[in-house]
Amino acid sequence: MLAPDSVRVVRATAATVVRHGERISGRFYDRMFEAHPELLDLFNRGNQANGQQRQALAMSVAAVAGHFAGMKPVPLASIVGRIAHKHASLGVTPSQYVVVGRHLMAAIGEVLGDAATPDVIAAWDEVFWLFACLLVAEESRQYERAGSSFSRPLAPHTVTRVHHDTDDVTSFLLEPDAPVRPHRPGQYVSVAVELPGVGRQIRQYTISSAPDEPSLRITVKRHRAADGRPAGMVSNHLHDTVRVGDRLQVSPAFGDLALPSGDEPLLLASAGVGSTPIVAALRHLAAGAADRPITVVHADRAPETHPLRADMLDAVDLLPGASLALWYERNPVPHNGAHVRSGFVDPDLIDVDPAAHALLCGPLPFMSTVRRALLDRGLPAERIHYEVFGPDAWLGTEVPSRSAS
Structure with a gap:
């Protein structure tokens, strides 16, 4: 719960922060990646280039702040769960929230200028840390359920079959070196690859096999360059270079899209x-x-x-x-x-x-x-x-x- 003074400040400044949200998130990412280029390994560079990631961050911060300040309730548990699943699949660590918070507050200060008084920064910092604590707690639960941790989020898998479903969609069957916990229909895994000239990149792909099948199958669409959008680096790499016998680093299954049990339609x-x-x-x-x-x-x-x-x-x-x-x-x-x-x-x-x-x-x-x-x-x-x-x-x-x- 936000402190009363912070509630007052967030309510008074929410419209301004929302209006400048994408500028703030853009400046945040620029600052953070300049100071910590290793964090680029965790982010989809295509979504950074086309602005989708910046827009999503701006909307998330605004929505959560409005919820904490009692302005507009949002499904907080669902939002926290969805983001925590994604973070756990990437191996996000608690210490990385310190980096994010520092650069996010600095970005708010830069964009808002004189309007970013110490009281304003303190209130929005409180919003961030309330949200961050919820995420860290849920991510810890997700790591435990998946049998992994942020220090070892990925495990080696061998490609046992490559099947071209369509011109732009290919399925890969994967065998883990060690037993993994069963997934639920609708969940996804993260796949990490080393790209020449780029470094490590991670993407999420939905599991297209059933939980009781002997092999894990992911189905990957090749994202071609179109309408100003760059070609998908990882999807094209998987399509063009990965063959039977290759090894991929793969996370346990995550994701909150669950098939409802029971006999309802x-x-x-x-x-x-x-x-x-x-x-x-x-x-x-x-x-x-x-x-x-x-x-x-x-x-x-x-x-x-x-x-x-x-x-x-x-x-x-x-x-x-x-x-x-x-x-x-x-x-x-x-x-x-x-x-x-x-x-x-x-x-x-x-x-x-x-x-x-x-x-x-x-x-x-x-x-x-x-x-x-x-x-x-x-x-x-x-x-x-x-x-x-x-x-x-x-x-x-x-x-x-x-x-x-």
């Missing part, structure tokens, strides 16, 4: 490479011979660009209570028992049980459109779960509930 909706956690969930359900009602929805450019399409079709065929709806922008191919449509997803055509839990994964516009339609049709917000690839730009917005390149 499910809606599993994905677009593009967002099919990866959905396929993992479907394979898990099929292995357990689940007979609960399941509606599966997927949208893609075309059948030939649909990642893990055969896996999705096969798993749905094994589930007696499952139905499948596919939307393709071009070349829709009929499939036995599936509703195959041309164009973009029309949420009004999605069959939704009012008692269902919904899991959404894909680009933000897709998830936002589907989520809004589900809310309009009466599905409670707490039953709608989602997975974000990249910095979570929904933090602090109406969504109550990770990064690959």
Whole structure:
């Protein structure tokens, strides 16, 4: 809880900090990386270049400050959990929060100038440390559950198979040197690689295999340069250079997108490479011979660009209570028992049980459109779960509930 004086200061300055949020976060990252270039190993340089990481940080700080100051409640436990999972997958250490806090406060001071009085800096420093303490505590719990620690966040795995799903999507089967704890459908792992001329880089990739399968499988989309966005360094490295027998450093499974247990209806909706956690969930359900009602929805450019399409079709065929709806922008191919449509997803055509839990994964516009339609049709917000690839730009917005390149 913020001290009363800090509450007063945060309320008085929140609008100013929000207005300059992206400038503050930009200056923060510039300062921190200049002083600690080794921390670049933990950050997606593509997201730094396109501004997504800066925007996400600005929104997170503003949302949490508003919550602590009693201005606008946010789902704090969910925000803390999501960020803590990501940090634990990277091996973030408690001491790194000291570095972050120092440079964040300095950035606020630089951008706000004379308005950044000692009282203002002290109040926002209190906000940061309240948030940081929550994160450190949750990260410690996540390390313990995963059987890892910030001093040893990654372990060696051997690539046993490489399968090209589409022109831009490849799956890698991985065998750990030592037994690892089972993952939950929807979770991800971090993968670290050494890039020539760059150094170590870490990315997160959703596990596309079921927990009871003998091998761990990740499915990676190649991110090509487009619309001013740089090519994904790690995804292109994996596609172009990693072969059977190679060794990768991989974290335990993390992530808070959980497949609800029980027999309640499910809606599993994905677009593009967002099919990866959905396929993992479907394979898990099929292995357990689940007979609960399941509606599966997927949208893609075309059948030939649909990642893990055969896996999705096969798993749905094994589930007696499952139905499948596919939307393709071009070349829709009929499939036995599936509703195959041309164009973009029309949420009004999605069959939704009012008692269902919904899991959404894909680009933000897709998830936002589907989520809004589900809310309009009466599905409670707490039953709608989602997975974000990249910095979570929904933090602090109406969504109550990770990064690959």
